[in-house]
Amino acid sequence: MESNPTRRRLLQLGGVGATASLAGCSQFDIPGSEDDSESEPQTESEAELEADTEPDIDPADGITAVVQPDQEALQQAQQEVMAELEEGDLDEQEAQMELQQRQVELISSHAAEFESSMSDDDEVSIEAGVAQEGALLIDGPDERLMSLLRDGDVSGLMPGAEYGRMLEQQEQQQPPVDAEEGGEEPVEEEPVDEDDADDETADGDDSTDEDEAGDEDETDDADE
Template identity: 35%
Template sequence: MDLFPNRRRFLGLAGTGAAVSVAGCSQLDSASPTGSDGEDDSTDDGDGDGSGETLGPTSTVTAYIQPDQEDLVELQQRQLNLSRQRTELNESEYRAELEQIQQEQLELIEAAIEDFESSVEDMDALAIADSSAQMGIVLLEGTTGALIEALNEGAVDGLFPEATFRGTQPGTLP
């Protein structure tokens, strides 16, 4: 159960999706919450609480959730040290320790996603449709303003097209 090839696949797909999404940037003006009279129809009170008070179009995107960096670096350092000691360990000891480190990495990612899920429960403008703990991503639905606010506040570490999430699921082609 090696997380790195899967995460590399996700990041590759995310990069491709981000490049493709640049072509749609000119459509952002049409996604603004203006009515047919050209006036702003949003009811955002500007308090930045993401409470769902912003009317307007909703989007579904892939959100990347990163675990605590200090804990992640510690595990990566342990894995690096383990690879340096590989010749000193027998194969079963090496595999057991490697699996332990990978399990701890997965637990860190799962904890980060659970924390994010609890914070989203308090917001009406965002909802989680699906998640992939192994990849550290969630399929997030929400208003455009709430999605951008989540990114700006650091609740998510990256937003990517919905297709990025679908591309990481078993049985799908990159």
């Protein structure tokens, strides 16, 4: 779809600042970027999207919409955490984690609000999304998508392939599966019934007696 001149122009205008937002390189170091390999797991306070993370369409056929909360909300979160740090309620590491978590909550909430606002829009479809990244894969007419950018509903528009690359980066950041945990379960040996074991032993003894008797008969025949 990027081969369309109108679509290319749309992405040129919508891409201003979007790359930095999606990569997590904003003023407040929004978590979820490739540099934030140890991001905190999702908590109950984070909003979730109705759309799945994996799209049913080829990401290249859609457009990546980036949504970010307003800077005032981010600044307020930073000021509150800094106040807790100065008062000694948090150490530096705890303050960093707290700030990241609050930022993720703001981004997730904003992404969920955008998805909800698009539910009654007949022109725009949301194919997939990652709330904590503030990234959604959408599709629709170029003019309608541009209006989302003009009205401030989205912070930026990028090629749909960027959404696919984001998913690949997330997969690469997943911790390796423990071989012991991911391996096959050991096969338990079935207990041997004592009666069956005795029967097998008895059968073995009978076979031995028959073999010995056969050997004696052959010896007698040889002597004759």
